[in-house]
Amino acid sequence: MIKTLKIFFTQKVFSLLIIIYIILLVIATFIEKKFSTETAQALIYYSKWFEFFMLILIINFIGNLIKYKFFNKKKLPIFIFHISFIFIFLGGVISRYFGYNGTLSLREGEKSNNLISNKKYFNINLSDNNNCLKSNIYYILSNFNKNSKKRFFLKNFFYKNNLIFQIENYIKNVKEIFLVDKFGRKYINIITSFKGKPNNNFLKDGTIKNIGGLYFSFNKHVKGIINFWEKGNKIYIQAPIEIFNNKKKETGVLNHNLISQIILTSFYRIRNLNFFIEKSPLFGNIYYIPINNYYNYSNYPSSLRAKIFKNKKIKKFNFLIKKNFNLIKTNLNLGGKILSLRYGQKILNFPFYVKLKKFILEKYPGSSQPSSFKSQLQIIDKDKIINYNIYMNNILDYKGFRFFQSGYNSDEKGTILYVSHDFIGYFISYMGYIFLIIGMIFTFFCKETRFYKLKSKLNRDILI
Template sequence: MNKYFNYLFSIKSALLLMFLFAIAIAIATFIENDYGTTTARALVFNSWWLELILIFLCSIFIYNIFEYRLFHINKLPVLFLHLSFIFIIIGAGITRYISNEGVMRIREGTLNNQFISTNLFLEYKIHNSISQYSGQKELILSSKSNNSFSIPMSFDNKNIKIQYVNFIHDPVEELVDSQEGGGEIIELIIPSESGGMQSEYILKNSQKYIKNLNVNYQSNLKTDLNIYQEDSLFYFDSKFDVHFMKMSDRSTGVLMNNSSHLLNNKVLYTIDSQNIVFKNYFQNAILKQVPANIKNDAAKLDLLKIILTVANQDTIIDLYGAEGVLSSKNYFQFNDLYFSLSYGPRVHTLPFGIFLKDFQLERYPGSESPSSFASEIQIMDGTENIDYRIFMNNVLNYKGYRFFQSSYDNDEKGTILSVNQDRLGTGVTYFGYFSLLCSVLSLLISRFSRISILGKQHKTV
């Protein structure tokens, strides 16, 4: 038994674990390139097995310090080498579980003292008008990982459970026609952000926002654009004047607002600056949401489907969220309880404020590509105001927070700063690097090191 224990905590085991760690990081690099950072975090960087490798590796180094009595002066180079790995691993653990990281947006001439986290959370709140229960769970979801989770709880003498159903990155609607149990759906065509055209589907007796235009189909609500059916023909009315152009002969005209008009195919309607074409009508169709692409980039909203069970009654809830985007809360009543659910980043409040005086962007001569950009800011901390300039290689360090120039708003009137609060983790990790430096230096100058011994032997010869 002692033989196996010694082998398990031997240098050979440490070398094997370091090799496995290097292989895992290499694989994660390819995953990140093909599927995005979130998928790499879910499958490798934040996985339990990678943490187990690091914990076991750290344990081996600690064990060998005492096993080989490395505190002796003639073993200092090896001691510093072991300590460097131990502190680097511990620092990484502190960064992983204790530190805060996120994004801070500031517009010119405004003050901000909040940033939103890089990590995403499922936040839930339940109340019954007398008391409430709240909680949150950090989630790292991707299109390639096992995302399942379950959150059981008890409130108001009722058993409640939130369970994972599905995760769709950058969801788009896909229509499936001629389905049993399907419903009536109309298809509208609008310009897409990429410059092409995209389909928008609206179920009968429902409404939908298309860009900034609220459109309903056969609903009792009065919205910006109301589409309804009489016999086999479709009609519409709008609170805006409607400009149209017939694609067959390019003829144009204007339709009066708040009046009923025939909705025709192959006619381009412009309603409050939004172009719309009525394309198709489906009598028995269903809509399902599918991912537009696999790669988890932070610019797209993701869909998290969960099932909420309250006292053996359940319902499906759709939550939308993404990194760097504050998600809206989903309020509803279910089984005599009131719920608030959201999926997205968490808001952190700073003990001081940052005022953006000016954002500056310079471009390469004769090009639209930015060569550099910087933020002229003022730290407002009580009665103390401190001016500072943040740019690519000039980081703001203040009260344990580090601010990096990350990006900027499209209109170049606002800055985007990366925020990191990790004083303890950074300090421990840097001490590990310092120990590694001491190990190298002691190898060079110590008279007990292998280099010194070989040098003496060479002189003797």
């Protein structure tokens, strides 16, 4: 055992570990470029084995410091130089496990005290008429773990009734197709138009669907949304807002229950959404086929198939995750209790408000290309108001929150800020960088270092 430790705590082993570490970073960069950031995170960056490898590396590093007695007075500069890497590593660990970051979007005149996290979670809610319990599970969906059959055991989730959530399959970038089947479910096809291109939106009998930012239902009357239903081979519509078509104008106002018959192939417009229904309801099934998992088609959604186990009951379901991992909600009935499942970013709060007074974008003369942009902000913390400008290389640091200028809205009336909260992690990392600089400077001038001895030998050789 002692002999093994002596072999492990050597400079050769440390050099080998450093080479492996560099190779892993190169591989991770290649995976991120070839596949996706999520795949690189699942395979390397956020994997348990990579964390274990980093732990082995730092143990070897500390062991070498002790073995070669870098902590004595004569080797103090070298010790400071090497100990800086431990501080940098420790700061990174704290940042990873205790810090968080996200995005804050503000329009001019708007204030907010919440941001959207960069990490993505499964959010599971289970409720009845009297109680509601929530669980957030951090998980990375990627092509790598698409068939992992990952299980999450949620103990005492609802009145000591254990619940198991299991991922069955994940397909990145899918296209929805409808196949006619007389034994399938009933659907209507709401055809929308975007930039002159028709898009099929199949709405299943008894369900609700978000189409173009508006909620539609078919044979499921829900107050406050646009309802379709079938009666006598005819389709009717009822909406709480104005409906326009190419022949006449029809209005439906909430609580007035105005009902209109849909004219097939006739164009309708609700707000900015243009649509028509070409045929009577169809019987069939929806399937999702992959477009190409090796490229990032951001306009296509992803498909997730999962199971929920509650006692002896099993509920299977599929749902889509739209581009940018927007929160997609699915309601399931589990023995009289309603389960809601979402995947995506979650809302994080901070203990003060940030208000955007004005966003300023400057462009190169005679060009539409931006030369610089900045955000004029106000920090509103109870009775205290602080004015601050954020622009490139000028960040706002307040109560452990750091705000960076990240982007802006296309109409130049809003800003996008990157926010991080990790005061301790940043402080320890910066301490490490300070020690690194001090150690390098001392190494140049301390007589006990190898660098100083080589410099002295070189000077003697020159004089000879």
